[in-house]
Amino acid sequence: MKALYKVTFFNAGKIYELYARQVSSSGLWGFTEVRDLVFDVHDGIVVDPTEERLRDEFGQTQALHLPMQSIVRIEEVERKGASAIRDAASGEKVVTPFPLPARPK
Structure with missing residues (x-):
């Protein structure tokens, strides 16, 4: 079974949680290379x-x-969980599951 990694990182004031099959030192000094991203189908x-x-x-x-x-x-994990984008300050998810309907006035 191929390794699976959960990669958590900051980007533009948000915390991203992605899953990938390969993580290694990058050829670019000071960077980590993340390859083979895994998404749910x-x-x-x-x-x-x-x-x-x-x-x-x-x-x-x-x-x-x-x-x-x-x-x-x-983190090396056994199975994929939910990917996420969170606000760095509050930790709350940035994307909500469904927009709430507007109430009639």
Whole structure:
């Protein structure tokens, strides 16, 4: 079974949590290379908006070269959990599951 890593890092005031198959020292000094990003594939009606946003942003990425100081943690995990984008100050998820309907006035 191939290794799976949960990579948590800061980017633009947010904390990103992504899953990848390869993590190593980058050829660029001071960077960590993250390759083979893993995203959930949903063919049904239920869609995770955070996963969709991350796939839109990183889906075509061959390798991320993250500055070492932006990395919070790299964990080797047994299975993929939910990817997330959180506000760095509050820790709350940035993307909400569904918008709330407006109340009639």
